[in-house]
Amino acid sequence: MNTTPNGFDLDNSGRRIVVDPVTRIEGHMRCEVNVDDDGIIRNAVSTGTMWRGLEVILKGRDPRDAWAFTERICGVCTGTHALTSVRAVEDALGITIPDNANSIRNMMQLNLQIHDHIVHFYHLHALDWVNPVNALKADPKATSELQQAVSPSHPMSSPGYFRDVQNRLKKFVESGQLGLFKNGYWDNPAYLLPPEADLMATTHYLEALDLQKEIVKVHTIFGGKNPHPNWLVGGVPCPINVDGVGSVGAINMERLNMVSSIIDKCIEFNKNVYLPDVKAIGGFYKNWLYGGGLSSQACLAYGDIPEHPNDFSAEQLHLPRGAIINGDLSQVHDVDPRDPEQVQEYVDHSWYTYGKPGQGLHPWDGVTEPKYELGPNTKGTKTDIKELDEAAKYSWIKAPRWKGHAMEVGPLARYVVGYAKGHEDIKDQVDGLLRDMNLPLEAVFSTLGRTAARALESEYCGRLQKHFFDKLVQNIKNGDSSTANVEKWDPSTWPKEAKGVGMTEAPRGALGHWIKIKDGRIENYQCVVPTTWNGSPRDTAGNIGAFEASLMNTKMERPDEPVEILRTLHSFDPCLACSTHVMSPDGDELTTVKVR
Amino acid sequence: MQLHSGENRPSEEGQHLSQIETFYDVMRRQGITRRSFMKYCSLTAAALGLSPSFVPKIAHAMETKPRTPVIWVHGLECTCCSESFIRSAHPLAKDVVLSMISLDYDDTLMAAAGHQAEAALQDTIEKYKGNYILAVEGNPPLNEDGMYCIVGGKPFVDQLKHAAEHAKAVISWGACASYGCVQAAKPNPTRATPVHKVITDKPIIKVPGCPPIAEVMTGVITYMLTFDRLPELDRQGRPAMFYSQRIHDKCYRRPHFDAGQFVETWDDENARKGYCLYKMGCKGPTTYNACSTVRWNEGVSFPIQSGHGCIGCSEDGFWDQGSFYDRVTDLTQFGVEANADKVGMAAAGVVGAGVAAHAAISALKAAQRKTQSDKEEA
Numbered sequence: 001m002n003t004t005p006n007g008f009d010l011d012n013s014g015r016r017i018v019v020d021p022v023t024r025i026e027g028h029m030r031c032e033v034n035v036d037d038d039g040i041i042r043n044a045v046s047t048g049t050m051w052r053g054l055e056v057i058l059k060g061r062d063p064r065d066a067w068a069f070t071e072r073i074c075g076v077c078t079g080t081h082a083l084t085s086v087r088a089v090e091d092a093l094g095i096t097i098p099d100n101a102n103s104i105r106n107m108m109q110l111n112l113q114i115h116d117h118i119v120h121f122y123h124l125h126a127l128d129w130v131n132p133v134n135a136l137k138a139d140p141k142a143t144s145e146l147q148q149a150v151s152p153s154h155p156m157s158s159p160g161y162f163r164d165v166q167n168r169l170k171k172f173v174e175s176g177q178l179g180l181f182k183n184g185y186w187d188n189p190a191y192l193l194p195p196e197a198d199l200m201a202t203t204h205y206l207e208a209l210d211l212q213k214e215i216v217k218v219h220t221i222f223g224g225k226n227p228h229p230n231w232l233v234g235g236v237p238c239p240i241n242v243d244g245v246g247s248v249g250a251i252n253m254e255r256l257n258m259v260s261s262i263i264d265k266c267i268e269f270n271k272n273v274y275l276p277d278v279k280a281i282g283g284f285y286k287n288w289l290y291g292g293g294l295s296s297q298a299c300l301a302y303g304d305i306p307e308h309p310n311d312f313s314a315e316q317l318h319l320p321r322g323a324i325i326n327g328d329l330s331q332v333h334d335v336d337p338r339d340p341e342q343v344q345e346y347v348d349h350s351w352y353t354y355g356k357p358g359q360g361l362h363p364w365d366g367v368t369e370p371k372y373e374l375g376p377n378t379k380g381t382k383t384d385i386k387e388l389d390e391a392a393k394y395s396w397i398k399a400p401r402w403k404g405h406a407m408e409v410g411p412l413a414r415y416v417v418g419y420a421k422g423h424e425d426i427k428d429q430v431d432g433l434l435r436d437m438n439l440p441l442e443a444v445f446s447t448l449g450r451t452a453a454r455a456l457e458s459e460y461c462g463r464l465q466k467h468f469f470d471k472l473v474q475n476i477k478n479g480d481s482s483t484a485n486v487e488k489w490d491p492s493t494w495p496k497e498a499k500g501v502g503m504t505e506a507p508r509g510a511l512g513h514w515i516k517i518k519d520g521r522i523e524n525y526q527c528v529v530p531t532t533w534n535g536s537p538r539d540t541a542g543n544i545g546a547f548e549a550s551l552m553n554t555k556m557e558r559p560d561e562p563v564e565i566l567r568t569l570h571s572f573d574p575c576l577a578c579s580t581h582v583m584s585p586d587g588d589e590l591t592t593v594k595v596r
Numbered sequence: 597m598q599l600h601s602g603e604n605r606p607s608e609e610g611q612h613l614s615q616i617e618t619f620y621d622v623m624r625r626q627g628i629t630r631r632s633f634m635k636y637c638s639l640t641a642a643a644l645g646l647s648p649s650f651v652p653k654i655a656h657a658m659e660t661k662p663r664t665p666v667i668w669v670h671g672l673e674c675t676c677c678s679e680s681f682i683r684s685a686h687p688l689a690k691d692v693v694l695s696m697i698s699l700d701y702d703d704t705l706m707a708a709a710g711h712q713a714e715a716a717l718q719d720t721i722e723k724y725k726g727n728y729i730l731a732v733e734g735n736p737p738l739n740e741d742g743m744y745c746i747v748g749g750k751p752f753v754d755q756l757k758h759a760a761e762h763a764k765a766v767i768s769w770g771a772c773a774s775y776g777c778v779q780a781a782k783p784n785p786t787r788a789t790p791v792h793k794v795i796t797d798k799p800i801i802k803v804p805g806c807p808p809i810a811e812v813m814t815g816v817i818t819y820m821l822t823f824d825r826l827p828e829l830d831r832q833g834r835p836a837m838f839y840s841q842r843i844h845d846k847c848y849r850r851p852h853f854d855a856g857q858f859v860e861t862w863d864d865e866n867a868r869k870g871y872c873l874y875k876m877g878c879k880g881p882t883t884y885n886a887c888s889t890v891r892w893n894e895g896v897s898f899p900i901q902s903g904h905g906c907i908g909c910s911e912d913g914f915w916d917q918g919s920f921y922d923r924v925t926d927l928t929q930f931g932v933e934a935n936a937d938k939v940g941m942a943a944a945g946v947v948g949a950g951v952a953a954h955a956a957i958s959a960l961k962a963a964q965r966k967t968q969s970d971k972e973e974a
Contacts, residue, residue: 019710020748023703026675028745028752049746051737052672053785054778062919068907069915072778075676075807123682127707168694177663177698183716184707209690213683213810217896224899225892226683227676227807230907232862237904241868249849249870249901258896370785372740383741385749396744484863566709577674 006543008552011042019562024124026076027576035559044551045390048397048576058525063089067231074578078227079112080506086233088513092500098482101235102309103472104222110465111218114266116507117458120573122208128567129281130201133186138195146196151276165203190563192284221255235484267462278455282448291447291568293550297327298405299413304505319505320418325405329420337501346399349537358540363514363526397579399536400528408546409509409533411454429456450571491520508573531579534572665728668702671752672745672779672788673734677769678704680807684814685894730763732773737786744786760795767801774802781915802833806909812838843880843906846888877921878905885910
C-alpha cells in the first residue's frame with residue numbers, strides 16, 4: 001500500500017478487473033482496478049487508448065483555419081474547440097469582435113452545453129441508473145402518476161402514452177434482438193429504481209433523442225450545420241439583415257423566431273423533464289454517495305460566457321473562473337493561463353517523452369514526442385495488453401497539473417468554484433436542490449453530485465441563452481447589425497510574431513488553446529482539454545487524476561460487472577478524442593514526431 | 597426472463613436472416629400504425645430522391661425484409677458521425693435503432709462495456725456470418741503496430757479486420773473512414789489509413805463528409821434494407837444518389853455567381869444580400885455532396901446559406917488543399933449536367949465511358965426534381 005501526495009491509499013494486491021472498451025463515452029478508454037475481498041476498489045488506473053496528433057498537423061497552417069482543425073478534435077462537444085481556437089487567434093493578433101458576434105457565439109456555446117448535457121444524461125449515462133428491461137414490469141397508470149407527481153407541467157404523462165412506450169419496448173425485448181441493450185447488466189442488484197421510474201426514464205430516453213436534433217438547429221442557423229458548424233476569426237460568418245434586399249438569405253426575423261422557439265424548448269425540457277428526472281432518479285440512489293474523488297479538494301474552472309465582447313475578466317463571465325486547492329472552499333484562487341508556473345503538463349506516466357524525466361512544461365513550451373512503451377510488470381504483449389503496469393507509462397493522456405495539483409474540471413468543478421465564490425444563480429440552484437432532496441452540502445461531492453451539477457447547469461444555460469437572444473435582438477433594434485471585424489483579416493496586417501490563449505468552458509470542463517504565430521503561420525499549437533485533466537494518469541510526484549480518485553473505495557456489487565465503474569466514469573462525460581489529440585512542437589529538436 | 601450476458605440468445609444457432617421477423621412485423625408489433633408505416637415509406641422515398649410511385653415498392657420490401665444486424669466500430673475519429681446519425685429526422689434515430697436495424701455493437705451507445713461488450717461483438721459475428729453490415733466510423737492508425745488506437749488491449753485495426761471478415765458489406769462513415777480526414781492530414785503522424793486500404797475483399801460504401809448529412813446516412817442504410825442491394829456507387833465508391841453533383845451546381849446562390857455578384861469581405865453589404873461566397877474561398881465548385889439540396893438538420897440551412905463558404909469536407913484530402921479561405925483557382929466551367937464521374941473522366945481523358953452513368957444520373961435527377969416539386973406543393 002502507498003499513499004499518494006493527494007491523499008489516496010493505493011493497494012494493488014487484490015484482484016485486478018479490466019474494463020476495455022469503456023463504452024458510452026466519446027473515444028477510446030480503458031480502466032483497470034484492483035478490488036479487495038469485499039469488492040471494494042483499492043487501486044484505479046485510467047488509460048486513454050487513442051492518439052491522433054492534431055497539434056502536430058496544425059503546425060505551419062493558416063491560423064484562420066485552425067478552428068476547423070481543432071473543431072474536429074471532438075464531434076460531441078462540437079464547436080467548443082472552434083470557439084476556443086478563434087479566441088486564441090484573436091488574443092494573439094489583438095482582434096476584437098462585435099457585440100452581436102459575442103451574443104451569437106455565446107448562444108452557440110450555451111446551446112452546446114444544453115445539448116451535450118441532455119444527450120450525456122439520457123443516452124450515455126442513464127443506463128447506469130435506469131434498467132429498461134425492468135420497465136416492462138411497470139404499471140403505466142402508476143407511471144403516469146409518478147410523472148405527474150415529479151413534473152406536473154410535462155404534457156406527455158398519460159397512462160396511454162406510457163402504455164404505448166412500454167408495448168414498443170416489450171416487443172423490442174421479446175424480439176430477442178436486444179441491440180444496444182444486449183449483454184447489459186439488467187439483473188445486477190446495483191439497479192435500484194422501481195419499474196415505474198424505469199419506464200418513465202426510458203420514455204424520456206426516447207423523448208430526449210427526438211428533442212436533441214431540434215436543439216442543435218441554433219448551430220445550423222448561425223453556423224450552417226451541426227455537427228461541426230462554421231466559425232470565423234473576427235466574429236461570426238452569418239450576416240444579419242432583417243429588412244433589406246436579400247434578407248431571406250441572412251439572419252432575419254424568421255431565423256430569429258426559430259432560434260427563439262428552440263431556446264424555449266430547451267428551457268421547457270430542462271424544467272419539465274431533465275431536472276425532475278435527475279431529482280427523481282437521484283432520490284432512489286441517495287445512499288450511493290461514492291465517486292467524490294478530487295471534487296471536494298481540487299477544482300479548476302477557466303470561466304466562460306462573457307457578458308461583453310472582448311472582456312474576459314473573471315467578474316464579467318457568467319460561468320465562473322477560479323481554482324480551489326487543498327479542500328479549502330474559503331479561498332478561490334485566480335487562474336492565469338499565461339503564467340508559466342500554473343498550468344503544466346507531465347508525461348512520466350504517459351506515452352510521450354520530454355527527453356528527461358520529471359519535467360512539467362507550460363503549454364506554450366509544450367513538447368510532444370510519442371513514446372509507446374510498457375512497464376516491466378505489464379501482463380501480455382505490446383499489441384495484446386492483459387494488464388497494464390501503472391508504475392511505468394500507461395496512457396496516451398498527458399498529466400496536466402495546476403501549480404502541481406491534480407484538478408477536477410467540468411460542471412461539478414464549475415459549480416463548486418461558483419458556490420465558493422458566492423455566484424448567486426449557482427448558489428440558489430444548489431441550495432434549492434439540496435433542500436428539495438433533503439441532503440447536506442457534502443452530498444454534492446459525489447458521482448451523483450456531478451450528474452446533478454450538469455442538470456443544474458443545463459437549466460442555467462437555458463436562461464443565459466435567452467438572455468443573449470434578447471441582447472442580440474435589442475442590439476439589432478438599436479441599429480447595430482455588425483457580425484464581423486475584418487480589419488485584421490489580411491495576414492499582411494499581422495505582427496511578425498505573436499502568441500495568444502483562448503479559453504472556454506467546454507461541457508466537460510476547462511478548455512484552453514495556446515497558439516504561437518510566426519510569419520503568418522502557426523508555429524506552435526497546444527490544447528489542454530477537460531478530459532486531459534480528469535482522465536490524467538499519475539504525475540511525477542504520484543498524484544492520481546480525477547477519474548482514478550473518484551473510483552477509489554467504491555463497492556462493486558459484482559466485480560465482474562462494471563456497473564459502478566461505468567457510473568462514476570460516465571459522471572465525468574469522458575471525451576477521449578479530446579484528451580489524447582495532444583501535443584505539439586515548439587520548433588526545437590525534441591519535437592520530431594516519429595513516423596515509421 | 598434471463599437477459600444477462602447473452603444467455604438469452606436472439607435466435608437459434610444457425611438461423612438465417614430470412615427467418616427473423618420482418619421490419620414491418622417489428623414496426624407493427626411495436627405499435628406503429630399502418631398509416632404511420634406508409635408515411636414513413638413516403639419519407640424514405642423522398643429522402644432517396646425517388647418518385648411517389650416507389651412508395652408501394654418500399655412498403656412491400658419493408659414487409660418482407662428482416663431486421664439486419666449492424667456492427668458499428670470506432671477507430672481514430674471524433675464521433676461527429678454518430679452525432680450526425682442521431683440527428684436524422686426521417687427516419688428518426690429511435691426508429692432506426694428500435695425498428696429498422698439491430699445495432700448489436702456500437703461502443704458509443706451500447707449498455708455493456710469491457711468483456712460483455714466484446715462478447716456482444718463476437719456473438720453477433722458468429723450468429724450472423726455473412727449477413728450483418730459493418731459500419732466503420734474513424735480509421736485505423738498503422739504506425740506503432742496500430743497501438744495509437746487500442747480496443748480491448750489490442751490494435752483497433754485487428755478489431756476492424758475481424759469484424760470485416762464475415763460482413764455482408766462495409767459502410768465507411770464520414771471523411772475519416774472514407775479518406776483519412778483530419779488525423780491523416782499532413783504529416784499524418786499516426787499513419788491513419790482509410791478503411792478501403794485495409795479491407796480489400798468486401799464491398800465498401802463510402803459516405804464522406806465531416807460528418808455526412810444525417811438523412812444521407814440513414815438514407816444509405818434504408819436503401820440497403822429496402823432494396824436489399826448496395827446503392828449505385830461512383831468510381832470513388834460513393835452513393836451516386838447523394839454524391840454525384842457539386843454543391844455549386846445546386847446552390848441557391850448560383851445565380852449570383854453567374855451574374856458576377858460576390859461577397860468581397862465578411863459582413864459586407866453583399867454578404868448581407870446573400871451573394872456568392874466564391875471569393876471568400878467557398879469550395880462548393882469542387883465539392884460533391886448533397887448539402888445544397890438535402891441541406892442540414894431537417895433542411896434548416898447549410899454552410900453557404902449561413903454565410904460561410906463550403907470547406908469541402910466530403911472531398912479526399914480536403915485538409916491539405918491550402919487555406920479554407922483561398923479562392924478555388926482550378927475552376928472549370930462544367931455545366932450543371934456534369935457529375936463526379938464525368939468530371940473525373942474528363943480529367944483523365946476517358947470521355948464517353950460515363951454515358952450510362954450519366955443517363956442514370958439524369959433519370960435520378962428527374963426523380964429528384966419531381967420529388968422536390970411534390971414537396972413544394974405539399
